[in-house]
Amino acid sequence: MLPKTPKPALWRFIKNSAKTLFVLEAVCFAASYGLYYRMNTDQDFRRYINEKYPYALEYYYKIGEIVGDSKVREVDANYWATTAEQFKKE
Structure with missing residues (x-):
């Protein structure tokens, strides 16, 4: 019977690194x-993202336009303009 030899330390490092990765x-x-799910379902969250991280919302809109004929950008703009007008009246 062949004697068991320990595996090299480099092999263990690669194996553990792969698991961690x-x-x-x-x-x-x-x-x-x-x-993505929250941005796709929650218009108020998209507004928060627009205020804090506008570049992230821009990427979201671009992906929606590439994948399908998405009108989310226009719907959001209309809704936000309408709500802004309501707050100005009050």
């Missing part, structure tokens, strides 16, 4: 999907 990638994917 896989978990990190899964967490990042889940977080990005959650952010």
